[in-house]
Amino acid sequence: MANPETVADTLVDIGIYNNLESILPLLQDPTSSDILQRAYQIATLQRSTNTIITATDRAAKVVFALKTYSRSNCTGEKVMGNIIEGIETILTLYYSQLKQGVEVVTNYQDGLPEVLCYPDELNQVWTNLIHNAIGAMDNCGVLTLEVRAENQSLRVGVTDSGKGIAPEILPRIFEPFFTTKPAGEGTGLGLDIVKKIVEKHSGNIEVTSVIGQTTFTVSIPIAV
Template sequence: MMPEMDGYAVCEKLKADPKTKDIPIIFVSALDAVLDKVKAFEMGGVDYVSKPIQEKELFARVETHLEIRRLQKHLQERNNKLVATLQQLKQAQSQLVESEKMAVLGQLVAGISHEINTPLGAIRSSVENLADFLGKDIKTQLNFWQTIDHKQQPYFLELLRYPALQALSSREKRKLKRKLRNTLDSANIEHSDRIADTLVDMGISEPELSSILPLFKQPDGLDILDKAYEFFTLRKSTETIQTATERAAKIIFALKSYARYDFGTEKTEGDLIKGIETVLTLYYNQIKKGVDVIKNYQELPPILCYPDELTQVWTNLIHNALQAMNYQGKLRIDVEKNNDMIDVRITDSGKGIPSDILPRIFEPFFTTKVAGEGSGLGLDIVKRILEKHEGKISVNSVSGETVFTVSIPMITKEKADNSQIKELQISQ
């Protein structure tokens, strides 16, 4: 013992110093009481030897504790390396996911550009119509109402009341035009062909024609119809702008949601169906060419997950399904609760996956595509992402139908919070 310090104080001081805290300390004492031994261990001692001392025993104990210390140090170094390796693997997975995403975006960019240019073109055309209308002499536009005979004003307002007929085919429009023209001819109204054309564009069907038929017997009936048509195109242009801007906004939002990638360490609340719809929006240009999408969504609560990573799952599975069908066929997406799980099934009507390669499709670098078309990492990444969610993926395939089933735990924030509270109560 040191002057003014006993063995316990020396041990406590050594353990408090970062430079010496890892040195194994063995107490050698004439005291043999249980309380003395307990106190020694509480101070940080690794062993306690009571006098009289057997020299060989002491050396053996010292050697044992030095070996234990060496093993502990080696284990700590291995753990540190494993932690670093795990972090590198996470970064590598993040880079792989990002690489896959950029590859998909590269394939989609032409279609997305077309999908954005289409509503922009509609907006541009509609704005030109508005500018043309407003560019005319406003006084002339206002005076027109005053020049209409008060008996004809109700007909003018009636013409403006009808919405455009929705999605009539060319054949249906021709059929409707013939009916309107026949009605006009039966009433001995001149210019029946021109009037019928305008009425079809304005969404006026045969039953509605009877209420405005007297207008066309008036000398200025055609002028009133033409002016009503101008106002109709004005309204139609504003509706087109609204629809087109909503469509463009939806595409841009989907692209932004997809391009943003947050490789977070903490789960956040996510909407599975919203993620699936984002991917379908990005693939709209490919889908509209010949794919019939059937959706069967059961209402779901937001769940704790890694939303951006799940979006990558849906992207990969939907992309593969579309390619398997060569963008012609049926794509069915089912989302439903299954006890404490959520099942997402993506079914395509493609040629199917051969049975001899089906067991290998989730292997890293295995691909059924020709050289240059795929890295073979897509489904491996999908599997890893789902394992991170404590979920799973399976596949069944026959000729004419392939079904990928994704199962994810349905853990809501409320359920997770309640689980943490119970764990705290048990620990207390």
Template sequence: MPPVDSASFPLSLPSVNTIRSLASRLRDGVLLYRADGTQVFVNPAATSLCAECYPADLDHGLSMDKLLPRDALKLARETGHWSGYLSFQESRLLAAQAYYTAEDGGCYLIILQDLRLIRAYDQDLVRRHAELNVRLTAAQENLLQSEKLASIGQLAAGVAHEINNPIGYVHSNLSSLQEYLRSLFALIDGYERALRSPDPKAELPEIDQMRQRLDIDFISQDLPQLLSESREGIERVTQIVRDLKDFSRSDRDESWKMVDLHANLDSTLNIIWNELKYKVTLEKHYGTLPLVECLPSELNQVFMNILLNAGHAVGERGTILLSSGVEGDQAWIEFADNGSGIPPETLQRIFDPFFTTKPVGKGTGLGLSISYGIVAKHQGRIEVDSKVGEGTRFRIVLPIRQPKHATPH
């Protein structure tokens, strides 16, 4: 930077008193000496440092020769600058710099820095950085949980429908079971009356008529099927509630686990199936997968985001193919649809936060961005291939065991 010509400078330069006032506020020690060693200026920070580090030399004034090493002033005079460290008792260390100019008969500027203050500043930075990391982690977890709940909110009607269907036919079956029990108890009463009569055989024709009237043969055939359907319905509701609970729980309470990814994928399908079943033909080509170390609830979020996107991509009717396999020490799950595909210019942005091609109010633009972050946390990757008019393929690749050096949670 060229020197400033004070004559052409549009504003007046600071006065000497202003410079002295500013220097007095510095945390670093500032000392100014003439070439003959006369002290011209010392700021309060330098006075304090010298009092702590050179107490025996202050009675007669602190000269440059006592302040700096013997060759420091020579090097500063020859090169214009010297820097080094000054050590004292109790591991006290100062960083020192000396500057020399030949103008006005020669002048030395010495700057002293207390490394304890620098360490304290660094420690404060580390502490603040740690606090910011904690806040960022909490914000990411809250964002993930909010996105989960928003997704479930969008699917709430479908989940309710999936629960209402089995509940509906269980309720209907219970009404039929009530009628069947009345008929069976009536028949039992008939047999008891026959057994108490003087001539039980005489009552048999009436009991046979009762069996026909109550259609006991149909009841005996329908009752086991009715109970079986009711049990399946209750199990279906139980499974949906369990899957919903697992899907929605806070990830702060979730630890890394060895998980069957196929079971997790099927659990997610169970929640969102009402969104897909009327327009999607689902094909599963599962390979043999070992248990994979992961955060299952977070991977459920990834599976749901990709499956719902595939469902939107196929439009009114289409196919989603689920595949899986192992390559070396990695497991992969693939989602392929025959939908509209993604244009190249859009494909480059699909993992950007808040980017969405859906109409306003139909998507947050966070689904794939969050999915990308979750897979990265698992030390994995997401591969995407797409052709307009032919469909899209997402492949999630995860290490079977998390690297020991990784600390993704």
């Protein structure tokens, strides 16, 4: 056939790589160049449409996450909340940062119950812990999120593969106004707020750290 290299390039662009025997008569047709060009235009339109659908879906998820995150409980009373949904909301909000070089690994136990809580305040906990984890890895590494039931509590683990927390600093990280960040970059209140919110839920927070693995574990009673 004429111009085989051009035909091959066009077929690859369309997405046809194998089983060419069935379309050989078409390729040998005198009008094959026009047919291939029309097929290429249709394939390009389809790819563009799929890109728009993906972008629209992502935008919808972000809008939903923002609405969920900004919604507050005006009654001041605990309500039943889904921990995993809250964490996934925060991951959606951090999507643009995570996609730059952070691999997210989730390990959620099946069939977890809802917990009696202040969902908007727990979202502040997940926001702070995920934000700190990304910063500890300099936006490049593995972020592991684990949720499981244990001893009538839900245990949420946030693990990063960053540089770790020095042993002499570890006992002070929950102190108000204590920070290792340069002046103007941190208030030292983030983990203090996290600890207060967790204690408000009659829970507790623990941290272990070595180089390459720092884990914050939050335990929230299932029903209090």
